[in-house]
Amino acid sequence: MRLLIKTKLKNEESFQERTFLGALLRLGRASDQDIVIEDEAVPLSCCEFSLDAGELRLSVLGKPLVFLNNKKTLGARLRPGDKINAGSCQVTVLEPVDGYDAALAVFTERRGRKTTELQDSLRESLATTGVSKRGLSWLLVAGILLTCLLAPLLVVLEPELREPIRAAVMIPDDGVWDSGPLHNAHRTIGDNCSACHETPFVKVQNNTCLNCHQQITHHASMFRFPDVGLGEARCATCHVEHNNPSALINKDSRGCTNCHGDVATFAETKTTLAPVSDFEFSHPEFKVSLQVYDQKFAGWNTQRVSLSETNKQDSSQLKFPHDVHLNPEGIEGRDARVVMGCADCHQVEMGGASYEPVRMEKDCSGCHQLTFDTDFPKRQLPHGEANLLVPILEEFYARQTLVSQDLEPGRPTFPAQRPGKVTRMEAALREQALVMAKRKARSTAEMIFEETTCAICHDVTRSTTDTGQPSWTVLPVKLVATWMPKSIFDHKPHADQSCGDCHQAKASAVATDILMPTLASCQSCHGSEHSRNKVISECIDCHRFHNPNQGLMRGREFSSLPTVLNGAKP
Amino acid sequence: MTESFLVHRSMRWLRWASLLVVLSIFGYVAQDPSVDPNGGSPVGYALGGVAAIMMFWLIWLGRRKRDYLSDVGTVKGWTSAHVYLGVALIFVATLHTGFQFGANVHTLAYILMLLVCLSGIYGVWAYSRYPLRINENSRGKMRAALFEDLKEEDRQIVRLSNQLGEEVDKVIRGALERTEIGMSYFDQLTAKDRSSVQLPDKGLCSNRDMKTVAEYLVKHLQNGDNADEAEALQRMLTLMGRRARLLSRIREDVRLTELLRIWLIVHIPFAFAALAAVTIHIIAVFIYW
Numbered sequence: 001m002r003l004l005i006k007t008k009l010k011n012e013e014s015f016q017e018r019t020f021l022g023a024l025l026r027l028g029r030a031s032d033q034d035i036v037i038e039d040e041a042v043p044l045s046c047c048e049f050s051l052d053a054g055e056l057r058l059s060v061l062g063k064p065l066v067f068l069n070n071k072k073t074l075g076a077r078l079r080p081g082d083k084i085n086a087g088s089c090q091v092t093v094l095e096p097v098d099g100y101d102a103a104l105a106v107f108t109e110r111r112g113r114k115t116t117e118l119q120d121s122l123r124e125s126l127a128t129t130g131v132s133k134r135g136l137s138w139l140l141v142a143g144i145l146l147t148c149l150l151a152p153l154l155v156v157l158e159p160e161l162r163e164p165i166r167a168a169v170m171i172p173d174d175g176v177w178d179s180g181p182l183h184n185a186h187r188t189i190g191d192n193c194s195a196c197h198e199t200p201f202v203k204v205q206n207n208t209c210l211n212c213h214q215q216i217t218h219h220a221s222m223f224r225f226p227d228v229g230l231g232e233a234r235c236a237t238c239h240v241e242h243n244n245p246s247a248l249i250n251k252d253s254r255g256c257t258n259c260h261g262d263v264a265t266f267a268e269t270k271t272t273l274a275p276v277s278d279f280e281f282s283h284p285e286f287k288v289s290l291q292v293y294d295q296k297f298a299g300w301n302t303q304r305v306s307l308s309e310t311n312k313q314d315s316s317q318l319k320f321p322h323d324v325h326l327n328p329e330g331i332e333g334r335d336a337r338v339v340m341g342c343a344d345c346h347q348v349e350m351g352g353a354s355y356e357p358v359r360m361e362k363d364c365s366g367c368h369q370l371t372f373d374t375d376f377p378k379r380q381l382p383h384g385e386a387n388l389l390v391p392i393l394e395e396f397y398a399r400q401t402l403v404s405q406d407l408e409p410g411r412p413t414f415p416a417q418r419p420g421k422v423t424r425m426e427a428a429l430r431e432q433a434l435v436m437a438k439r440k441a442r443s444t445a446e447m448i449f450e451e452t453t454c455a456i457c458h459d460v461t462r463s464t465t466d467t468g469q470p471s472w473t474v475l476p477v478k479l480v481a482t483w484m485p486k487s488i489f490d491h492k493p494h495a496d497q498s499c500g501d502c503h504q505a506k507a508s509a510v511a512t513d514i515l516m517p518t519l520a521s522c523q524s525c526h527g528s529e530h531s532r533n534k535v536i537s538e539c540i541d542c543h544r545f546h547n548p549n550q551g552l553m554r555g556r557e558f559s560s561l562p563t564v565l566n567g568a569k570p
Numbered sequence: 571m572t573e574s575f576l577v578h579r580s581m582r583w584l585r586w587a588s589l590l591v592v593l594s595i596f597g598y599v600a601q602d603p604s605v606d607p608n609g610g611s612p613v614g615y616a617l618g619g620v621a622a623i624m625m626f627w628l629i630w631l632g633r634r635k636r637d638y639l640s641d642v643g644t645v646k647g648w649t650s651a652h653v654y655l656g657v658a659l660i661f662v663a664t665l666h667t668g669f670q671f672g673a674n675v676h677t678l679a680y681i682l683m684l685l686v687c688l689s690g691i692y693g694v695w696a697y698s699r700y701p702l703r704i705n706e707n708s709r710g711k712m713r714a715a716l717f718e719d720l721k722e723e724d725r726q727i728v729r730l731s732n733q734l735g736e737e738v739d740k741v742i743r744g745a746l747e748r749t750e751i752g753m754s755y756f757d758q759l760t761a762k763d764r765s766s767v768q769l770p771d772k773g774l775c776s777n778r779d780m781k782t783v784a785e786y787l788v789k790h791l792q793n794g795d796n797a798d799e800a801e802a803l804q805r806m807l808t809l810m811g812r813r814a815r816l817l818s819r820i821r822e823d824v825r826l827t828e829l830l831r832i833w834l835i836v837h838i839p840f841a842f843a844a845l846a847a848v849t850i851h852i853i854a855v856f857i858y859w
Binding site: 030145175177193202 | 674
């Protein structure tokens with residue numbers, strides 16, 4: 001294309017004309033441009049003019065600020081009269097002149113240096129990214145303060161804003177302060193931090209725990225041990241929340257042995273508990289709670305007996321040889337010999353932790369039937385009603401002698417019943433029948449009380465009443481329901497052991513034997529917390545801190561203990 | 571030979587920092603295991619307290635090194651202690667966490683602190699590596715001196731360029747003007763050469779290491795038959811080669827200098843961020859005690 005270019009500098013009076021020949025007319029700050037604009041605001045290469053189907057066309061290079069008729073442009077077809085501005089330069093498209101494809105008038109103004117020094121053009125380091133260390137510091141600090149302090153603080157201090165902020169997904173709430181997950185048991189609390197953290201800067205209070213845990217009991221009597229600090233102990237000392245992994249119950253034994261390792265020092269004479277500091281090496285022999293019958297009060301007392309005592313005896317007053325029942329060759333049953341196992345009498349409770357109490361009706365009567373007369377094998381006497389047995393027998397035999405059709409030989413016979421006439425036994429005959437019945441009842445009673453049915457399992461004493469009649473007293477029996485009530489033993493995890501591993505029943509010939517396992521028996525598998533080859537057993541595995549026999553923590557005793565102690569009690 | 575801050579006073583601060591780390595680990599291992607290790611146990615509180623004081627002190631180096639009148643130790647001693655205690659802080663703070671992490675401000679504070687410490691360790695490594703390389707690259711010259719060399723080179727080129735034809739002169743002047751050093755930060759870090767040249771027949775082309783303009787001059791040399799012009803072109807090519815080497819040396823200088831300092835972009839802002847997060851961590855822990 002052939003262009004006529006008229007150039008005028010700011011201070012010059014007339015245009016300088018020149019002719020451009022070429023396909024592309026380049027405008028920019030660089031020396032290699034066809035129109036050089038000495039203005040730093042103009043890029044090295046700013047825009048290009050070309051001929052497109054006889055019309056002049058403008059293309060802007062990159063993204064400099066180039067205006068066509070005062071509107072920003074990236075390129076356009078040009079018409080005579082169009083004005084293009086870039087920096088201090090203005091290009092006007094003139095009316096075509098003969099012999100030229102187009103004509104342009106260029107006004108420029110010298111401004112600034114022609115080129116910038118290369119050294120100056122090097123904008124160092126971060127400045128080019130628009131980020132400064134100081135700016136970034138403020139940005140980060142402000143962002144963190146806003147999201148992690150201000151927003152959660154509003155939740156704490158402004159109850160009205162609490163729920164809206166917690167509900168808003170995008171706004172951080174006091175959840176960002178949550179140092180760890182809640183234990184599974186506490187998950188219903190959700191993200192309501194203030195449910196437990198009631199007052200800012202105050203530790204979680206015991207009463208807050210007890211609001212829900214109303215049935216939690218004390219460890220020991222607050223009156224007997226006022227000085228050991230149980231009243232000041234925080235629930236959270238042992239029950240630590242927000243840990244990960246979550247373990248709400250502190251299993252470590254040190255919390256226990258801190259006091260119980262030297263229990264005599266603080267409890268003095270108030271306790272019979274032996275010191276314990278470790279299960280494997282420093283644990284007293286187990287004690288069992290025996291039931292002892294007190295003749296004087298005709299009631300049962302509980303007596304604690306150590307398994308280490310040599311003359312220990314169970315005092316249930318039952319006669320029961322385990323060895324006979326567990327004879328591998330069997331024992332005479334109701335119909336035939338049966339080989340018995342433990343489970344025939346000891347049934348597991350629901351859940352498998354322990355065993356249901358053994359009861360005569362449920363567990364013994366299958367073989368030990370309370371029959372009393374071989375002629376009446378289906379008739380049985382009631383169990384546990386010794387003083388009713390003689391009257392019952394007398395009534396039974398009286399019926400036989402008075403009305404039965406089928407009594408033993410030699411009994412008085414009754415006249416046959418005739419139609420229309422009520423048969424009446426003669427008085428003398430009736431008297432004779434009753435005497436006979438009474439005699440029969442006594443002989444039967446004598447037999448069952450002293451030789452067979454009762455006497456097999458019970459100690460029976462015979463006495464004579466004022467009227468000279470014999471009477472029998474069966475010694476009361478009470479089987480121990482819970483041998484070791486101060487510990488918790490779960491049979492279920494031990495189900496793969498055989499019963500005989502812990503309970504030496506096969507060798508026991510008398511019911512006075514105590515068949516509970518000793519400490520050594522447990523220690524063969526269970527060790528201390530540092531044990532390498534034994535089951536690590538902490539106090540809390542067998543014992544409970546919260547003693548069900550003590551009062552509720554929530555209540556007067558706990559909250560007002562100091563006043564109680566300072567008051568009437570010495 | 572000046573003594574490095576790393577071996578200041580026979581590594582006195584390395585020994586103190588090691589003692590602190592050993593004591594922290596011992597305290598952590600020997601603590602009452604009645605609860606799982608966490609920042610709220612007695613040992614956890616102790617470790618956290620020590621770590622917090624250390625953080626405040628470490629950040630105080632920024633003040634101390636500007637306080638020329640202070641006679642509380644020497645800046646070199648402070649820097650030595652800053653480095654070793656900063657590394658020890660990683661151990662103390664990690665033990666303080668009890669290795670319990672979550673999506674909360676507490677773990678945020680820990681991560682920020684870790685970023686600060688790790689960037690600082692990079693800084694120590696960079697200071698042991700780059701100053702020597704910068705010196706080797708620039709032959710002991712400051713950057714301003716390199717630019718002075720470049721200016722002298724350019725003056726020679728422009729003087730010679732005047733003797734060549736108008737078109738060649740335009741191309742060469744354009745190539746000088748279109749030389750770029752580190753247009754963006756990323757370019758500075760990678761010593762990227764974005765220089766260009768406007769050739770009459772090809773338009774704007776990349777002129778990396780002055781290659782395009784050299785090729786252009788070679789073509790002219792081959793096509794020309796004027797002996798004087800040929801000699802001038804030869805000399806121009808030599809000058810262009812020298813200019814290219816000088817430019818690449820400057821770019822390498824910029825790159826190495828930035829690599830020497832880049833860690834500070836993380837170290838300084840994140841140190842303040844970590845301080846803010848730790849402050850919130852402490853407030854939050856005691857608000858919800």
